Amino acid sequence: MDNTLTTHAAAGLLADKVAFITGAGRGIGAAAARLFAREGARVLLAARTEAQLKTVTEEVRAAGGTADYVVCDLGDPASVRAAVDRAVDLYGRLDVAFNNGAALGPSGPMDQVPEADLDYIYAVNLKGPWLSMVAEVAAIRATAGTGAIVNTSSVGSLMGNPELPTYGAMKRAVNSLTESAAVTYGPEGIRVNAIAPGSTLTEMIRDWEADSPGVIERLNALTPLGRVADPDEIAQAAAWLLSDRASYVTGTVLRVDGGLRA
Template sequence: MNETTTTLTSTSATGQGLLAGKVAFVTGAGRGIGAAAARLFAREGAAVVLAARTETQLKTVTEEIRAAGGTADHVVCDLADAASVRAAVDRVVDLHGRLDAAFNNAATIVPPGPMDRVAEEDFDRVYAVNLRGTWLAMAAEVAAIRATAGTGAIVNNSSVGSWGANPELPVYGALKRAVNSLTESAAVTYGPEGIRVNAVAPGTTLTEMIREWEHDSPGVVERLGAMTPLRRAAEPAEIAEAAAWLLSDRASFVTGAVLRVDGGIRV
């Protein structure tokens, strides 16, 4: 914690961070990759607005960033609720007068198992958050960027499980593949306006979601690690680093990409 705090304060003070001067919106920011991204984006100089459903988690991360010298606010947001999504993005503009960058990270998962054993209510829930919620967020973010900053960047969080067969998480994989398609289509649509849209596709990452999967399928983390050339899982901060680069001006000629951040795994 002390090391992170020092880095945050130093980067913010110098104004030389990867995202210096930008206003960034992060969904699913209360924990896991989203929380790591919020901390990193602030360290890299962005004013960050965190969004998630659980306010206690949001407050904790927001206070950590502020204590470290970063600029952060939070807004409670349910990605399954269109009005909530629009209100969250509007809040960013109310706070900072603009939106430059957005990381659509929030997602949920279904219990692992064959497609015919997925409950209809689980399918509907994952669809509402992982695909419909991402679509709603992108639409609101494009409108906000267009109306304020004029140009900007969006990164969606996909998954290595979006490629090929995914028999253990078939619905999750299918909807993440749809996120890839939305990403690529949006890149073509909004590129002429100077709005870049990309995605990151994480491999095994040590988040609460993977721990839930491990609970339901003991040994899955070890098995996936054995299939990964780097022979380990990622830390959430490692995925956040890729998202930060894609949102930054250093990736100014990158759009429509789904960047694998997976340790080389091929599943």
Template sequence: MSPAGGPRLVAMDTNTTTPTPSASTSGLLADKVAFITGAGRGIGAAAARLFAREGARVVLAARTESQLKAVTEEIRTAGGTAEYVLCDLADPVSVRAAVDRTVELYGRLDVAFNNGATGQAPGPMDQFPEADFDRVLAVNLKGPWLAMSAEIAAIRATAGRGAIVNTSSVGSLMGNPWLPVYGAAKRAVNSLTASAAVTYGPEGIRVNAIAPGATLTEMIDEWEANSPGIVDQLTAQTPLGRAATPHEIAEAAAWLLSDRASYVTGAVLSVDGGSRA
């Protein structure tokens, strides 16, 4: 299933023009400090905008500075509080430095959204180059592990309690002939999520995952370019009859990170329009 979405039926997050409140007194994430990976585009960028609108002070992390800068400036223009930091999820030093920078900027860490990922060329696993296998696992599995380890340490040392959400994929919940290595990495993320929830729940740190279905992002644009018609195929399997916008996926992450989900941990929440119903 989709790592994140399909051809750009919608050019951008449809809610990006909603004003961001400058006073963070009543939002879903009011007064929380949020760290977001993969925040330069797609679901991560939508999450950064949404979290800021909901009252959080956000730190955006990704590898492409031009994208991070554009989203950060957009949030600030709308009245939100945002900073960005360059981060390579395959580099342990980079990941730790990004989380540490969040604490330096805002004094603590309350919530984290580990959304950054890399895709794979579609095709059967026996035709997938070993170097590409290593890259997909380094970013999509080792990256969230590195991030969670740093985030848990930061939450424990500052806020004391908090929440983490990892981005999985609906393609992790079944056999995935299109994206077998991507799906395997995301299924492993589900296991890490459950293990972290059990391990750190006694400390008041909740850990959940979301499993998006087809979502309108650049990643699925690339899939469509390599496999023409795949988005129509995925949409035909979706009871709601369409792909999601990045904002719709971000809404699920925001709820799981908020205090309104205070008794939810260890869950993998499908946000897939009913495709796995």
């Protein structure tokens, strides 16, 4: 690592922090892994697909960052606990966590959503963040003592969501979990917030577009900025909330939506 990179990392937004990121193999999570490392954090990437995790980890390392990965099933308590414990094993502590992993699920009216799909979306999008926060709070308590957690919600959780009813419902529940955790763990110095992205150019929205052609154009028409976000723009908001610059922010669901809900 050259002196320029060392100086940048030392002055970064997340300098000297250990960060755990779920859903880190692609999209917002992968962008967060790259950004957090550039901002000085040592990162552990978690997701289900090892090939994607390996690719992003190698990209971070090639840029001079410190990164490793662990395969993790967000619906499996043992898998989640092992992934969080791996961060402590690797880096000695846990300071911050970004719970970004999610699944989109089928689009369409709620009476047409198969029960099995509802159960799957629940396991990944609600149970997953709950399991992750429980493990992360325990790890932060036992090591760093204080820290911060950010959950990825969605602007679709802030309104009726007839096109993605199960996704919107689970994300709205994540907002409630976030607020409850902020109240519970704030006295210990553990901040908990969420971000609510608008339409973002990820594999997930491309899948939605394939399932519902024209959805990106419709969302852009409703967005004052008139475009989808780049994943890095969402990751920037998460990085700030996890950083010490947001030291008096907890229990908030921050819209990063191009003005969609303004």
